[in-house]
Amino acid sequence: MLYNIIDFEVCGDHSGKLVALEKGAEFPFDIKRVYYIWQTDRDVVRGKHAHRALEQVIVCVSGSCDFILDDGATRQCISLTTPVQGLHIKSRIWREFTNFSEDCVVMVLASEHYDEADYIRDYDVFLKELKG
Ligand code: TYD
Numbered sequence: 001m002l003y004n005i006i007d008f009e010v011c012g013d014h015s016g017k018l019v020a021l022e023k024g025a026e027f028p029f030d031i032k033r034v035y036y037i038w039q040t041d042r043d044v045v046r047g048k049h050a051h052r053a054l055e056q057v058i059v060c061v062s063g064s065c066d067f068i069l070d071d072g073a074t075r076q077c078i079s080l081t082t083p084v085q086g087l088h089i090k091s092r093i094w095r096e097f098t099n100f101s102e103d104c105v106v107m108v109l110a111s112e113h114y115d116e117a118d119y120i121r122d123y124d125v126f127l128k129e130l131k132g
Helices: 123-131
Strands: 004-007 011-013 016-018 033-038 046-051 056-062 065-070 075-080 085-089 094-098 105-110
Touching (some): 056 075, 075 085
Antiparallel strands (some): 004 085, 011 016, 033 105, 046 094, 056 085, 065 075, 065 094
16 A cells, blocks of 8 residues: 555634644554655655655645655555645655645654665665565
8 A cells, every 4th residue: 555544633613723643543653753844845856765664644734735655566646735634654655745835834753763774765776675
């Protein structure tokens, strides 16, 4: 499977909305790192890598952007447009993201600390590691 969409539980009334994310039945891993990305020009393509072990849940907390996911056999595009859903991507999935709205803020919850050795940044190496 390329990805899984998690629907978050929303608390909220006239005073505003709130989503809380913590490990449990609704969340697939212990969160070791959180980072966020904003002020990305629409045509920029980020990502262009896969991870050897790390999993992520990606939330577009503001605005929208598109993710292209690839498992070496299938390629699919998913638009993230809401803060009430998370895109769960397991390891060994090539990802690119682009088409950022001006107000786009992407928050990434990761299962591991930052480790450049966990990145596969060359698509041909990605395909080779899938076969190996
Ligand atoms: P990268 O993961 O390639 O960004 P994206 O997939 O969004 O295009 O990271 C971009 C740069 O930021 C790279 O030089 C590594 C650095 N970085 C950190 O230092 N710590 C982190 O947790 C992350 C995600 C990136």
